[in-house]
Amino acid sequence: MQVLPDAGKGEEPISTPDVHGKLCVRLLDPPVVKTVQRRLEEMLRDSLVVMEQRGRAKYWRKVAGASGLAAKAAGTMTYDEALALQTLRRFSTWRIPTLVAETLSPLFDVAAKRLATVNNQHERRYRKWIDKIEVETGSFALQYPEVDSDIFAMVSQALFNEQKLEIVYQPRTKVDNTEAKVVHPLGLVEVGGLVYLVAAMPRHPNPAMYRLDRLVRATMLPESFAQPRGFRLSEYVREQRHFDFMVEGVIDLRLRFRNGAGNHLLEAPLSDDQQVRQGDDTLEVRGTVLLSQRLRWWLRAFGPNVEVLAPERLRSELAAEAMALAGIYAGR
Known part of the structure; x- marks a missing residue:
């Protein structure tokens, strides 16, 4: 098919x-x-x-239709199934499910037609339900670069079959690169709207990350490869925190929030060992976290409503940034 x-x-x-x-x-x-x-x-x-x-x-x-499924489903799809498919199509905001769901596009079309043909008030509720739900991201919305669907399909196929992949990758520092390299695909990870291929390379001890939108060519090779001993994608992402960017080690972080800026941490802790102390207009939070660029981005987003109490090195770094920023605005 x-x-x-x-x-x-x-x-x-x-x-x-x-x-x-x-x-x-x-x-x-x-x-x-x-x-x-x-x-x-x-x-x-x-x-x-x-x-x-x-x-x-x-x-x-x-x-x-998708392998003929849509043609077969046209006469048998229930309103519940049509509603489920339309909900998936509309609210699949993550990039990987959206790319995968492209293969189901004909089924989505059948679902839309099914919901468009209603015969009574009960069936009309299904059609109206989709307009009663909205999803909004919690961060500033950026227009992320598109991932070529053919490249995504080839990468996925090589990942599924555990076969070597030849890619041409153009990083920001080498946008005119045409040299191909052979990698061993280990997993796909989505981070804030960007999709990365985690892959190993022969004679390299550690896997590397490749943004899929920066791949200009991907070809699955007939040769298979052996999975790295002990590698687990979940550990690579959640425990080793490679996607936190430039991880520098564990720190004992102490913060003081003002004006309610950190109140969400009472329900969504920043660490397993988080401790909090509330004042009249402040919230002090302490926890063990990894120092990384992502942590710095998160702290900067609070502006003057957060103060780093410890560690001293991070406090001094952000204080210097604040002074430099104040100098920029004062010199306007």
């Missing part, structure tokens, strides 16, 4: 040998042409594909 043209998009059908040729590119052990022909005929009987006879040759394309 992945190699067949889509009738719903008006794509031209391809012959059986062409289908076989595309499978040979994708699969390490492709079936023979006769097997492909037999499978296509079975799919034709199941109404998953359409066929055009051109002389003695047969040309194929899949019916409109």
Whole structure:
């Protein structure tokens, strides 16, 4: 189904040998042409594909929908299922689910049509429900660069099959790079609207991170690779905190908030060992955290409503920044 043209998009059908040729590119052990022909005929009987006879040759394309699922679902989808799909489509604000959900686009279209055809007041409630929910991010909204869907699909396929991946990566410091490198894909991580590939490289002890929007080419290679011993993506992200950017170690952080700026920490602690002490207009918070650039960004966002009491090195650093900032505005 992945190699067949889509009738719903008006794509031209391809012959059986062409289908076989595309499978040979994708699969390490492709079936023979006769097997492909037999499978296509079975799919034709199941109404998953359409066929055009051109002389003695047969040309194929899949019916409109995700592997034919949308065509089958059109007459059987319930209002509950349609509502669930429409809710997923609208509120999938994270980039990875959104990219994956593109393969379900025809099913989303079927769901929209299902909710558009109502026969009574009860069914009308389903159509109105989607307009009664909104989701808003808690941070300043940025327009993040788009990830090429074909590159995302290739990276995902290599990750799933545990096969080597050849990429051309253009970091901010080398935007004209055309040199390819071979990496071993270990996982995908989304951080604040940006999607990263975590990958290992031969003869390099530690995995590296590659922003997917900076990949200009990705090709899955036929060779597999051995997973690094002891590597776990969850530990890499949550315990080693590699996505906190430039982690410098554990610190005993003490903060004093004013004007209610830190009250959210009473419900969402910054650490497992957090301690708090409330005053008339202040909140003192203490906890063990990792010192990183992300922590600094978080503290700067509070402006004059937070004071770093400890450690002294971080306090002095932010105090110097505050003086420099005051100098900039005073010199206007």
